[in-house]
Amino acid sequence: MQLLEAQSVTKVFGSGVLSKDRLVAVDEVSLTINEEKPSIISIAGESGSGKTTLARLLLGMIQPSDGNIRFRGKDLATMDRSERREFRRQVQAIFQDPFEVYNPFYRIDQVLTTPVRKFKLAGSKEEEQRLIEESLQLAGLRPNETLGRYPHQLSGGQRQRIMVARALLLNPRVILADEPVSMVDASLRATILESLMKLKRDLGISLIYITHDLTTAYQISKDIYILYRGSVAEVGSVEQVIKDPQHPYTKLLVNSIPLPDPDIRWGSQNDVDQAPLTSGLKSAHGHGCKFANRCPFVMAECHEKQPPLYRTHEDRAVACFLYKNEPSVGGREMAESLAA
Amino acid sequence: MLSNVKTKPVDVRTKTRADRILDVRNLRVSYQTGGGQVRAVNDVSFFLRPSERLGLVGESGSGKTTMALSLMRLLQSPAVIEGGQVLLDGVDLLSLSEEEMRRARLADIALIPQGAMNSLNPMLKVGEQLRDAVTAHMDSGGKTSREARIFDVLESVELSRNVVNAYPHELSGGMKQRVCIAMGILLKPKVIIADEPTSALDVVVQRQVMETLGRVQSELGASIILVGHDMGLMAQFVDRVGVMYGGKLVEVSPVREIFKDPLHPYTQLLIGSLPTLESKENFKGISGMTPSLLTPPTGCMFHPRCPQVLPHCQVEIPPLVEIKPDRWVACHLYNGS
Known part of the structure; x- marks a missing residue:
């Protein structure tokens, strides 16, 4: 079964067919993730290529102007409340800036306890603690070095890995990562990419990696979509597309x-x-x-x-x-x- | 007492060698914070040859931007330059008066700041901003020669003359970055410091902007310090690379050598961590965290993360020494040679 699909999605910003402000940000793009075959797919392009708009479409944050996004065969637009909730749990996102997502006045713990409580993942305080510690370890963090701290006490790499841990808490099938390492130092970049790769290998979680960096895309993904001004210019295995x-x-x-x-x-x-x-x-x-x-x-x-x-x-x-x-x-x- | 002296006389000991346009000696800069003193640039010495391209790399917090700003004397409180010398053509910039330093900026040493394209004033047309910079520095020469210089620099950064009538928001990122380069070279400085000049640009535009910067620099015969963290950009652009870690310069080597045969263990791990198109799924991060500069480790800054640590690394700070011609490293592993 197809887990997540974009079927010829188009997103137009601005109104009127002939309006000068009309911008086709995503132009008939299709993308598929197979539930039985977890995979890492890169979406690469420069600024203005529509890669972030495509990500927001895939997350259901905006509606397509044409075409549709399907989760397990069901169109996001026609989902009821409980289906949508399930979709929100199974498809997680990690964003570019590991600084902006945190409230500086709250301890790191708050970012992790909120989803646990919202999705009622734990029956007790102890279970909540156990879930959080497990997901931190999966993301390559030591709980005693992260919990109880404030965002400014952690490095950019640690903060980004906490976002990975937060996504993992919900036991998703797909993680959509929009430039997850572009603001992280070189020496930490490798560590974060490695933990994302492990999720696919060990837990069967698919990853949609959105980036402008073809080198890291080559490193971690199987297939790549090259976007140019909203359209797919070239698509295929990274070996084909990037090496030749x-x-x-x-x-x-x-x-x-x-x-x-x-x-x-x-x-x-x-x-x-x-x-x-x-x-x-x-x-x-x-x-x-x-x-x-x-x-x-x-x-x-x-x-x-x-x-x-x-x-x-x-x-x-x-x-x-x-x-x-x-x-x-x-x-x-x-x-x-x-x-x- | 000597405040009326325009340029300080340079005594024999501090006289620069002719092959060094910029000679930085034992520079120390610290930030006074509530938690104590943070030494962001810790006893750093290096030099820049005429027409040379030197890269300064380091992770965030390594002190590279603080160093760039202190060479220009543009640091603001709570940062304090505690000591050292910045000799530009034999003149110690740190001993100049504010007014003398103001004149030296742009004319002798220019900075293309980080996120430069956002440093343009959104309310002023590009032409007015360039004119401001020229007027503040070019006393001699009339209006026509100033205008001529502006058109010259725009041409050399491959922008059309029309951009003088444009507001910054009307230009693309690459064009704004070119305007900033134009401003940097307006007065034909001897040294250009470019702090991550292309970090906000796409790869295609990045390459074009860097090629422009390189061409302009060779035309002027200026030297350039490229500050950044992108080792790929360094490999493609500079002649020599200086690696900063925890406020210290740990290695300075010619670019080919640093990629083929890095000396310092940190440089070795840094080069090893770079993703390439040679092999897939090759992830070698550097374990551990960057040092806290509030409570820095004793001895070598890198010893807590160093896979080749020796007992006395925890005690003694290794000095930066030239162990082979043009290869400088601060590491006890090379003490014997």
Whole structure:
């Protein structure tokens, strides 16, 4: 059974079809997590790519303009109270800033006892304490070094791991992590990513990892979705997409990673060295490939219609007319095939 | 008594060597807090060669930003520069009067601050902000030569002249960052300090901005100190890397050597923790916590987390010494060599 699905979801901000303020933040994106096959999926893109909007859609925080989000086959929009409550418990989120989520006047404990009480997870004080200590340990923290403290007494890495512990308390099936390590120091980054990986390996929890950092995405995930201005530019296994990118935009992204090796020079990874920047988020006209005005390989048809996904490999599809000789594939079909 | 002296005479002992445009000696900076004194920069010495790109890396709280600000003398209370020298071309910046230092800023040593793009005044057009900076420093030369300089720098950071009429919110992040670089180089400083200049930018824009910064710096023949925590950026941009830990400089080495053969155990773990595209699921964090600067460990700052700790590491602070040509390390492991 499919655990969590985005079925051709679109989110438009602003109103009116021809309004100048209309912004298509997410444009017909499909994504699937299979209940039987826990997996780590990365959603990568730059600011304005729609990755955070997609995350908010998946969490049910905002409603799609078109398409739907399904949890165990049920559309979030038609869920009743108890179904929604179950969804809220099974799908947890970890956000970017490990500083902002805490109230500085409360001890750390409060962040952990609130969900226990809200979802009535424990019958007694002792059970509550036991649950909290267990989840802290799963997140790689020592309870005696964290409980009873105030947020400012803990490091950024510890604070972020407490958010992992909080998510774990509810025994979720999916954790959605939006840039969980971008504000954490390098030496702690590895530790947090490792604890997220362990959740999948040891507890079978799937992870949706939202990031702009292709290196960590490569490190932890099986599949990756590259978003460009709301659309999937390229999707597939990380081995395919990051090690051998095909979409000109993915090539540009991979080529811009500052690799920690002075012998691999910036921009020497592939044939898309640089692309001009465009101003604003909207293209001059609504149709055509969104990357066309920056693409070094642009062709006439790129300005006429949006390219569909072409399946260039069993584990990969690319939305680019350069690959039009390959069979085209629907976004949903591709997502389901990767999740299977 | 000597307050009327424009630049302090430099005696023989403090005379800088010709191959050092900036020579920082035994710099100590502390914050006076309610809980006691916190030494954020603890007896740090390093130098910068003409036209060199030096990276200063460290985790949050390692003192790198405090150091950058103290070189500019821009620290505010409760931070106090307790001692040391910052010799720029032989002149100790720490001994200048406020007015002399104000003149030196931008003209001799410029800072592109952290989150620089948010440091622009949202109420003023970009042109007015650039004009302010020039007027405050360029006494000679008329209005036309100032305007010419502004257009020059905008061109060199690849911005069109029209941005002088734009308000900051009308520009993208990358463009704002370019405006800040333009401001930094307006008066052709000898040393540019860039504190995490691209940390808020996307990778594609980051690369373009760094390439601009690099090109502008070589055109000026200026030296640059790049402060940051992104080792990838350091690998791609700088000539030498200085690693800070707990307010101390623990290693300074040429960039190739530091990635291939890091000397200090902390540098070794730091390099080992970096995610690469070579192998998957390779997580090597550094266990333990960064030291509290209120109650710092005795001896070497890193000894509580160091896998190669020796008995006297807890007692004695290792000095930063040059153990091989151009390779400086502060670690007792190298005491014998």
